[in-house]
Amino acid sequence: MKLRALALTNVRRFAGQTARIDDIGDGITVLAAPNESGKSTFFDALHALFFQPYGSRAREVRALQPHSGGAVSVAAEVELPQGRFRLEKTWLSRKSARVTDAATGRVLAQDDEAEAWIGRLVEGGLGGPAGLLWVRQGVTGLDPAGQGAAGRRDWESGLEARRDLMSTLAGEIDMMTGGRRMDQVLAACRDELAELATATGRPRAGGPWKAAEDEVAALEAERAALAAKVDELSGALAERRRAEEERARLDEPAEREAREAALARARQAMKAGEAHAARLEAAERDLKIAALEQEAAEDAAAALAARDRALGEAREAAETAAADERAAQARFESAARKDAATAEALAAAEAALARLRAEHARAQRAALARAAAERLAEMRARLDKAEAQARARAAAQAQIAAAPVDAAAMAGIEAAADTLDRARARRDALAVTVTPAYSGDARVTLDGTALAEGAALALHGRARLDLPGIGALVIDTGGRGAEDKAAAACEAAEAALRGLLQTAGVADLAGARAARAAREEAEAAEKLAGAVLASLAPEGLEALRAEVSELDLAAGGAEQEADAGDPAALAEAMAQAETAHEAARTAREAARRALGADERQLAEARTGHRLAQGRVAEAGAALGPADAHSDRREAAAQRRTRAAETLRKQTAARDGLAAAAPDMANLRAELARAEGAVAAAAARAKTLSDKVLELDGLIRARAEDGVEERLAEVSGRLDAAHDRAARYTREAAALGRLETALTDARRAARDTYFEPVKRELLPLLSLLHEAADIRLDDASLLPAALTRNGQEEPLDILSGGTAEQVAILTRLAFARLFDRAGQTVPVILDDALVHTDDDRIERMFAALHRVAGEQQIIVFTCRNRAFSRLGGSEARVAVEAV
Amino acid sequence: MFRVLHTSDLHLGKPFGRFGGDLPALLREARYQALGRLAEAARAGGAQAIVLAGDTFDAETPAPATLRHALQAIAEADDLSWVILPGNHDSLAASDLWRRIAAERPANLHVALDPAPVALGGAVVLPAPCTARRPGRDLTGALDAETDPGLPRIGLAHGAVTDFSEEGDPALIPPDRAERSGLDYLALGDWHGQMRIGPRTWYSGTPEADSFKHDGAAAALLVGIAGPGAVPEITPVATGAYDWRAVALELLPGEDGAARLAAALPPAGRRRMTLLRLRASGRLSLAARGALEAAIGAARDDFGWFEADLSALGLERAVEDLDDIDRAGALRRAAEDLWDEAGNPALSAEDREVARAALARLYALATEQA
Incomplete structure (x- = not known):
C-alpha cells in the first residue's frame, strides 16, 4: 500500500475548509510545518481514517x-497492487464510510462494508503491519503504547503480525524453537533438576539426592x-x-602333680645342699686357724734371729763410736793450741801500731x-802597706769635704751665669750706645767715670x-717700659747667681771653678x-790583723819539736802496722771458731759413744742369757714344722669338701622355679577366670545388642542407599545433559529464526553504532538488548535517543x-526523532534514505531546519473553503 | 519306615536391611514362622524328627529375642525331635550362641556340638558340625563312625560339594560321601536352593527363600527310609511364605514390553507375598520403553517388593520416537543430538548412558506435554 493523496474537511483549525495534500510520491515525503499549523492534524486524521470506525465517538475522533x-x-487515496482507491x-x-475506485470513480463499498474493506487493508488494526509502522512523536517503545484491554489486544495482534511475518520469512517460531512445549519441557526438566541439584551440579541441600548421599555417609559411619x-x-x-582352653590345661591333674613333684624335689635338694655348705664352712674355719699357727711359728723364729743380729750390730756401733770420740779429742787439743798462738800475735801487732x-x-x-813562722813575716809586711793606704784614703776624704762644689752645684752656677749674661745682653741691646773717639785727652765722664776710648757704652x-x-750732655734714651723689664730680669x-755662689762658699764664678x-x-x-787597700786586705784590715796575730801564736812552738821525724815516712809505717794488726786479728778469729766446732764435735762423739754402749746393753738383755740360745732356736724350728703339716692337712680337707659342694645358686633357682610354677599356675588360673568373667560380660552385652544382626542390617541399608544415591547421580547427570541439549538447541533455533x-536491522544499526549487535x-519478537563493543545493554536502560x-x-x-x-506499507513518522541529536539525526536520515529506495516514508515534522537536510520531496498543503 | 524332615539354612534373625519400609520385619517374621511350618510339614508327612543341616542362625551371636523365639517354637513342637547342626554362619566358634542354647535347650532339641552319633528312635543321626566359619578341611570323615547295624544311618553335614576353583578345595564334601561312609541318607545344608546330589544325598535348601539366586519354591525334604541299606524316598514339601522371583525379559524392537511383562508376572493374588526383581535386556524404542516403564509403574505396588533394572535395555532408533518428541524445531534437534550421543562409540559408556537417559527423559516430558 502506498499513500498518494490526503484530504481533511472540517478538521480542527480547518473548520469549514478542506485541506489537501496531493501527489505523494514514492520514497520520502516531508510535511514540514510549525507547531499548530496542522501537521499533527494530518497525522491524527490519517490515523483515524484507518483505525476509527465511522460510527465511533471515541476521543480520538472527537x-x-x-x-x-x-x-x-477524512479522505485518502491509496495505491494497491490491484489499483488506486x-x-x-x-x-x-454525519456518519459514513466509502471506498471508491479512483480510476473509475465507482463506489466499491459503503459504510460497514467500507469499514471491512479498510479493515482488510490494515489487517490486525494498530497492531498489524500498518500499525507497526506508525511512529508517534517521542515514542521510544517498540510496541504500541496502548493501555488496558485494547492495548493488550493491540500488543497481541502486533505480536501476531510479527510472528506471521517472520514465520513467512523463516518458518514458524514455535516450530523452530519448540515454542510452548519447549518451554514446558525445559521448565519441567529444570524443576526436576533443581529438586536434586544446585546450579553447580552438586546435590542440593534438602533434596533427595543430598538426602541419599547424607544417608550413605550416616550409614557408613554407623x-x-x-x-x-x-x-x-x-x-x-x-x-x-583361648582363656578357657588355657585354664582347662592348667587344671589337668597330671600337670598339677608334675608341678608339685618338681617342687618337692627341689626342696629336698636344697636341704642337702645347705648341710654340705655348713661342713665346708667348718673346714674353712680350721684351715684358717692352721694358717694362723704357721704364721706365728714363722714369726717367732724370725724374731729370734733378728735379736742375734741386733746385738752384733750394737757392738760394732759402740766400737765405732769410741774411735770417733778419740779422734775428736785430738782435733780439739790441736785447735786450742792454735788459738793461743794467734792471741799472742795479735797483742804484738796492737803494741806496734800504738x-x-x-x-x-x-x-x-x-x-x-x-x-806558720814563714808566713808570719810576709803577712806583717802586707799589713803595713795596707795601713798606709788607709791613711791616704782618709786624707783624700778630708779634702773632698773641704771643697763643696760638686758637679751638680757647678752646673747650677754655670747655668745661672749664662742666664745673667743673656739678660744683660737683652738690656744692652735696648740701650743707646755711646762710643767715644778721642782726639785729645779730655775724657767724657759719666757719673764721674771716664769712658774708655772706642768702648761702647750703653x-x-x-x-x-x-x-x-x-x-x-744729658741723654734721655726713651722707651721706658722695655728698659725697665730688661733691667729687672x-x-x-x-x-x-749670687745665691748659688753663696751656698757654694765661693765669691764668684772663677772661685767656683777653682773649687x-x-x-x-x-x-x-x-x-x-x-782600690789598693782592697787588694791588700780583701777581707778587711781587721781580718788581716787577726791572721797576723794567729800566725804569730802558731810559730811560737817551732823550736820544741826540732827532733820530730818525717811525718810521711811515719804515715806509711803506720799503714803497714795497721794491715799486720788486721791480719792477726782475722787469724785469731778463725782459730777461735775452729776451736768451738771441734769442741762441739767432741761432745757429740762422747754422747754417741755413750748411747752405743747403752744399745749394746739393751740387745744383750733382749737376747737373754747366752747359754739358752741354742735350745730356743731348736724349739722354734720344731714349731714351724708342725704348723706346716697341720696346714697341709686342713687345706686338703677343705679342697675335698669344696670340690664336692653342689651349686647353691642352681638349687635356689630350681626351687624358685618350682615354687613359681605352682604359684604362677594358681595366679594364671585366677587371671583367666577373671578374664573369662569380664569377657562373658562383654559378650553378653554385645549379644543383647544383637550387633551382628544390626551390622548386617546396616550393610544392607547402606547398599540400598548407595544404589539410591547412584540413581540420583545418574538422574542429575541425565537431567543436566537434557537441559544443556535443550538450551543449546533452542539457542541455535533462535539464531536461525531471527536471522532475516x-x-x-544490523546494516541500519551499523550506520549509528559501530560493531553493534x-x-x-x-516472546515479543522485538529487540531486547543492544550490544555495543561487546557490552550487552537491555533496551530499557538505553538513553531516550538510542532507544x-x-x-x-x-x-x-x-x-x-x-x-x-x-x-508494502508506508512508514509514517510524526515528529519522531525528538530525542535524537543533530549528529545522529543525519545518520538516521541516511538510514531512512537507505530504506526509502523501496519504501514510502511520510514524515510530519515541525523541525523545519533539522529536517531540511533530510531531502525528499516536500508536501504542499492546499486549503480551500468548502 | 523311618521318616525325618530335612531342612537347613533357616538364617533366623537375618535383617534384610537393603529393603525399605516394613518388609525387613515381615521377612524376618516369615523366617521365624518357617519353624512352625516345618513342624506342620513333619507332622503331615509322618516324620518323627526334623534335622536342620546348619545355618539355623544368621549371626554367630544373635540377639537374645531371635534365639529365645526359636527355642520357644521348637519347644512348642514337643511331639517332634529336633537336631540342630552348627553350620558356617553359626559354627562351633560361635561359643556364646551354643552356650546359651545349652542353657535354655528344651528337651526335644538335640544340638550336635560334636560328631557323636544321635539316636532318634528308629535311626541314628551322624553329625559333622562345622568347627569354624571356614574350617578348611572336610569334616565329614567323622561320618564313618560305627553305629547299631540294625538302624538306618543318616548323615548331617554343612558345606559345598563342588566349587569352581582350579586348585580344588580341601574343604569340599565328597559327593559320594554317603556311599563311602555307609550312610542311608546324607542331609546337606549350605546351598539355599534344593538340589539332588545323588540318590542318598540332597541339599534341602532353605525353607524360606532369602534371595533371588534360586528358582523354584522354597521347600523342605521329607525323607523316608525303610531300613538300613534301603534307598530313601525323598519328597519335597513346600514351606515358603514369600516368593523371591527374578524375571528376565529379553526384548526385541517391535515387541510389546508391557504384554511380555504381564505374562511374566505372577497372578495378582500371589503378588503381595512376592519379591520380584526384573531385569530387562535387548532393545526397545523410546515409545515401547515408555510403555514398559508405565506398565512397571502400574504393577509395582502390587508386590511386596519390586525392582526393575532396565540398564541393560538398549535403545532402538525409531523415527516415530523422535516424531513423538517433535517433528521439527529445537526439541527435535535436542532429541537428535542426544540420540547421536547415545549411539556414539567414541564416547564412554557412561556418557552414552547419560545421553540415553536424558533422551528417555526428554521423550517422557515431551509426550506428557503433547
Whole structure:
C-alpha cells in the first residue's frame, strides 16, 4: 500500500475548509510545518481514517472536531497492487464510510462494508503491519503504547503480525524453537533438576539426592561403628575360648602333680645342699686357724734371729763410736793450741801500731809550726802597706769635704751665669750706645767715670755725660717700659747667681771653678787608695790583723819539736802496722771458731759413744742369757714344722669338701622355679577366670545388642542407599545433559529464526553504532538488548535517543521485511526523532534514505531546519473553503 | 519306615536391611514362622524328627529375642525331635550362641556340638558340625563312625560339594560321601536352593527363600527310609511364605514390553507375598520403553517388593520416537543430538548412558506435554 493523496474537511483549525495534500510520491515525503499549523492534524486524521470506525465517538475522533462543531471528514487515496482507491470517512453529525475506485470513480463499498474493506487493508488494526509502522512523536517503545484491554489486544495482534511475518520469512517460531512445549519441557526438566541439584551440579541441600548421599555417609559411619563392635565381639569370643582352653590345661591333674613333684624335689635338694655348705664352712674355719699357727711359728723364729743380729750390730756401733770420740779429742787439743798462738800475735801487732801512731802525731805538729813562722813575716809586711793606704784614703776624704762644689752645684752656677749674661745682653741691646773717639785727652765722664776710648757704652734712661770742656750732655734714651723689664730680669739673674755662689762658699764664678777642680782631684786620690787597700786586705784590715796575730801564736812552738821525724815516712809505717794488726786479728778469729766446732764435735762423739754402749746393753738383755740360745732356736724350728703339716692337712680337707659342694645358686633357682610354677599356675588360673568373667560380660552385652544382626542390617541399608544415591547421580547427570541439549538447541533455533530480521536491522544499526549487535526476544519478537563493543545493554536502560533510534530502525527493518513478503506499507513518522541529536539525526536520515529506495516514508515534522537536510520531496498543503 | 524332615539354612534373625519400609520385619517374621511350618510339614508327612543341616542362625551371636523365639517354637513342637547342626554362619566358634542354647535347650532339641552319633528312635543321626566359619578341611570323615547295624544311618553335614576353583578345595564334601561312609541318607545344608546330589544325598535348601539366586519354591525334604541299606524316598514339601522371583525379559524392537511383562508376572493374588526383581535386556524404542516403564509403574505396588533394572535395555532408533518428541524445531534437534550421543562409540559408556537417559527423559516430558 502506498499513500498518494490526503484530504481533511472540517478538521480542527480547518473548520469549514478542506485541506489537501496531493501527489505523494514514492520514497520520502516531508510535511514540514510549525507547531499548530496542522501537521499533527494530518497525522491524527490519517490515523483515524484507518483505525476509527465511522460510527465511533471515541476521543480520538472527537479531538478532530473543530470548535465550531459539525461533521468531520477524512479522505485518502491509496495505491494497491490491484489499483488506486479512494477511502473516505465522515464521523459525528454525519456518519459514513466509502471506498471508491479512483480510476473509475465507482463506489466499491459503503459504510460497514467500507469499514471491512479498510479493515482488510490494515489487517490486525494498530497492531498489524500498518500499525507497526506508525511512529508517534517521542515514542521510544517498540510496541504500541496502548493501555488496558485494547492495548493488550493491540500488543497481541502486533505480536501476531510479527510472528506471521517472520514465520513467512523463516518458518514458524514455535516450530523452530519448540515454542510452548519447549518451554514446558525445559521448565519441567529444570524443576526436576533443581529438586536434586544446585546450579553447580552438586546435590542440593534438602533434596533427595543430598538426602541419599547424607544417608550413605550416616550409614557408613554407623556400619563402621557396628563393624568395630562386631570385631570386638568376635575378638572377645576368640579370647574367651583361648582363656578357657588355657585354664582347662592348667587344671589337668597330671600337670598339677608334675608341678608339685618338681617342687618337692627341689626342696629336698636344697636341704642337702645347705648341710654340705655348713661342713665346708667348718673346714674353712680350721684351715684358717692352721694358717694362723704357721704364721706365728714363722714369726717367732724370725724374731729370734733378728735379736742375734741386733746385738752384733750394737757392738760394732759402740766400737765405732769410741774411735770417733778419740779422734775428736785430738782435733780439739790441736785447735786450742792454735788459738793461743794467734792471741799472742795479735797483742804484738796492737803494741806496734800504738807506738807508730804517737810518733806520727808529733812529727805533724812540728811541720805545722814551721810553716806558720814563714808566713808570719810576709803577712806583717802586707799589713803595713795596707795601713798606709788607709791613711791616704782618709786624707783624700778630708779634702773632698773641704771643697763643696760638686758637679751638680757647678752646673747650677754655670747655668745661672749664662742666664745673667743673656739678660744683660737683652738690656744692652735696648740701650743707646755711646762710643767715644778721642782726639785729645779730655775724657767724657759719666757719673764721674771716664769712658774708655772706642768702648761702647750703653745708656739707660736719663744719663748725664759730662763733657769736660764743653759742659754736660744729658741723654734721655726713651722707651721706658722695655728698659725697665730688661733691667729687672738682670737683677733677678744677678740675685740667683749670687745665691748659688753663696751656698757654694765661693765669691764668684772663677772661685767656683777653682773649687770644683780641687774636689775632683781629691776624689781621684780617695778612689785609688781604696782600690789598693782592697787588694791588700780583701777581707778587711781587721781580718788581716787577726791572721797576723794567729800566725804569730802558731810559730811560737817551732823550736820544741826540732827532733820530730818525717811525718810521711811515719804515715806509711803506720799503714803497714795497721794491715799486720788486721791480719792477726782475722787469724785469731778463725782459730777461735775452729776451736768451738771441734769442741762441739767432741761432745757429740762422747754422747754417741755413750748411747752405743747403752744399745749394746739393751740387745744383750733382749737376747737373754747366752747359754739358752741354742735350745730356743731348736724349739722354734720344731714349731714351724708342725704348723706346716697341720696346714697341709686342713687345706686338703677343705679342697675335698669344696670340690664336692653342689651349686647353691642352681638349687635356689630350681626351687624358685618350682615354687613359681605352682604359684604362677594358681595366679594364671585366677587371671583367666577373671578374664573369662569380664569377657562373658562383654559378650553378653554385645549379644543383647544383637550387633551382628544390626551390622548386617546396616550393610544392607547402606547398599540400598548407595544404589539410591547412584540413581540420583545418574538422574542429575541425565537431567543436566537434557537441559544443556535443550538450551543449546533452542539457542541455535533462535539464531536461525531471527536471522532475516537481523539481516535487515544490523546494516541500519551499523550506520549509528559501530560493531553493534542486537538480541531479539523470542516472546515479543522485538529487540531486547543492544550490544555495543561487546557490552550487552537491555533496551530499557538505553538513553531516550538510542532507544528511539532502535525503535525506528526496527520499524524500518520490519517494513522492508513486510515489503519482501509482498505487503508494502508506508512508514509514517510524526515528529519522531525528538530525542535524537543533530549528529545522529543525519545518520538516521541516511538510514531512512537507505530504506526509502523501496519504501514510502511520510514524515510530519515541525523541525523545519533539522529536517531540511533530510531531502525528499516536500508536501504542499492546499486549503480551500468548502 | 523311618521318616525325618530335612531342612537347613533357616538364617533366623537375618535383617534384610537393603529393603525399605516394613518388609525387613515381615521377612524376618516369615523366617521365624518357617519353624512352625516345618513342624506342620513333619507332622503331615509322618516324620518323627526334623534335622536342620546348619545355618539355623544368621549371626554367630544373635540377639537374645531371635534365639529365645526359636527355642520357644521348637519347644512348642514337643511331639517332634529336633537336631540342630552348627553350620558356617553359626559354627562351633560361635561359643556364646551354643552356650546359651545349652542353657535354655528344651528337651526335644538335640544340638550336635560334636560328631557323636544321635539316636532318634528308629535311626541314628551322624553329625559333622562345622568347627569354624571356614574350617578348611572336610569334616565329614567323622561320618564313618560305627553305629547299631540294625538302624538306618543318616548323615548331617554343612558345606559345598563342588566349587569352581582350579586348585580344588580341601574343604569340599565328597559327593559320594554317603556311599563311602555307609550312610542311608546324607542331609546337606549350605546351598539355599534344593538340589539332588545323588540318590542318598540332597541339599534341602532353605525353607524360606532369602534371595533371588534360586528358582523354584522354597521347600523342605521329607525323607523316608525303610531300613538300613534301603534307598530313601525323598519328597519335597513346600514351606515358603514369600516368593523371591527374578524375571528376565529379553526384548526385541517391535515387541510389546508391557504384554511380555504381564505374562511374566505372577497372578495378582500371589503378588503381595512376592519379591520380584526384573531385569530387562535387548532393545526397545523410546515409545515401547515408555510403555514398559508405565506398565512397571502400574504393577509395582502390587508386590511386596519390586525392582526393575532396565540398564541393560538398549535403545532402538525409531523415527516415530523422535516424531513423538517433535517433528521439527529445537526439541527435535535436542532429541537428535542426544540420540547421536547415545549411539556414539567414541564416547564412554557412561556418557552414552547419560545421553540415553536424558533422551528417555526428554521423550517422557515431551509426550506428557503433547
